[in-house]
Amino acid sequence: MATATEQTHCDRCQAPLAHQAAYCEKCGERTRRARRLVRLAIRVEILFVVVVAILVLGFAYVYYVQQP
């Protein structure tokens, strides 16, 4: 993943941001870094749901196959 340069000012209101801030203190706009983290979190969550679904389906299939 490309490392963007540290965002120092809010995209919306141009207020200076604290170092590694997730939100603008003035207008509440999420910083680019926070948006990236949210996207990453959503991706991890989708991956987790898919893995759990595969496991459940796998166990259900094994159970179904092993029926006498």
Ligand SMILES: [Zn+2]
């Ligand atoms: Zn702002």
